[in-house]
Amino acid sequence: MSDKYQQIAQILCNITNQLIQQDWTYFKNIQVNNTRLKSRIGSGKATYCKHDIKAKTFTITYGKKMIKSKFSPDEVVHWLSYREIIRRNYFTGDTSLPCLLAHTVCHEFAHLIQQLSGWHKRGSIHNSGYYQILDQLHKSGLAETIKNDIVRECEAQNLELIANIQPAIVTKKTQIEVFFSVNDTVCFDYKNKTHSGTVIKVNRKTLIIRVKNLFRHSRWKVPKLLVRNSS
Ligand SMILES: [Zn+2]
Incomplete structure (x- = not known):
C-alpha cells in the first residue's frame, strides 16, 4: 500500500498525541491517574479506542486502510x-x-x-452522553483546529487530501486534447449522476474540481478525459 496512507495515519497520531499532552481545557474534571494514553497505526481498517486495564493504558488506533477507504467516494459513505458530519451538521x-x-x-x-x-x-x-462530548469538541473550535493542523501537516509533506475517483474504462486516447484552466466550470459523470463544479487545479492528466452541493462541498480528482465543459 502506498506510503501516503501511512503518512496520514502518522499525522493523525501526532495530532492525537498533542491533544493528549495538552492540559485539557475543555474537560478539566477528568483525572488521568497513572494511566498512559497513546495512539498507534493499525494495519487494517479498524479504528478504535481501547482500554487495557492491566497495563493501565488507553490506546487510540488509526487503521491505515481506514484512511485509504476515506479517499474512496464509494466507501466513505x-x-x-x-x-455524523451530515446528521449533526459538523463543519456545516x-x-x-x-x-x-x-x-x-x-x-x-x-x-x-x-x-x-x-x-x-x-x-x-x-x-x-457520547454525542454531548463530540458536540462539545466541535462547538469549542477544537475540531476546526485539528482540521487546520491536518491540512498544514499534509501540505508540508506534499500529501494531497483529495478523493480518488477511478476512470471508467477509457479505451483510446482518441479525444482531441481538451484544455482546461483554473476557474472553468466543468462537469463529469460518476455513478449515473452528473456533477458540476469549478476547476481549482490543472494537473498533467487530471483536474482537481470543487463540487458544491446544497449542504456541502467536496474536492474530486478526475481524469481530464472524463471531464467536459459545462455551459
Ligand atoms: Zn465510535
Whole structure:
C-alpha cells in the first residue's frame, strides 16, 4: 500500500498525541491517574479506542486502510464518521477529506474522554452522553483546529487530501486534447449522476474540481478525459 496512507495515519497520531499532552481545557474534571494514553497505526481498517486495564493504558488506533477507504467516494459513505458530519451538521456538513479526517480524530478522542470519565456503558457506546462530548469538541473550535493542523501537516509533506475517483474504462486516447484552466466550470459523470463544479487545479492528466452541493462541498480528482465543459 502506498506510503501516503501511512503518512496520514502518522499525522493523525501526532495530532492525537498533542491533544493528549495538552492540559485539557475543555474537560478539566477528568483525572488521568497513572494511566498512559497513546495512539498507534493499525494495519487494517479498524479504528478504535481501547482500554487495557492491566497495563493501565488507553490506546487510540488509526487503521491505515481506514484512511485509504476515506479517499474512496464509494466507501466513505459507509463510515459512521461520515454520517455524523451530515446528521449533526459538523463543519456545516462539509465531508471533504480534511473534515473527515479531523472528525475521525474527534470521534476517537470523544471515546477516550467517554471512557476516562466512566460514561462508557457496555452495549451503549454511541449514546447521548457520547454525542454531548463530540458536540462539545466541535462547538469549542477544537475540531476546526485539528482540521487546520491536518491540512498544514499534509501540505508540508506534499500529501494531497483529495478523493480518488477511478476512470471508467477509457479505451483510446482518441479525444482531441481538451484544455482546461483554473476557474472553468466543468462537469463529469460518476455513478449515473452528473456533477458540476469549478476547476481549482490543472494537473498533467487530471483536474482537481470543487463540487458544491446544497449542504456541502467536496474536492474530486478526475481524469481530464472524463471531464467536459459545462455551459
Ligand atoms: Zn465510535
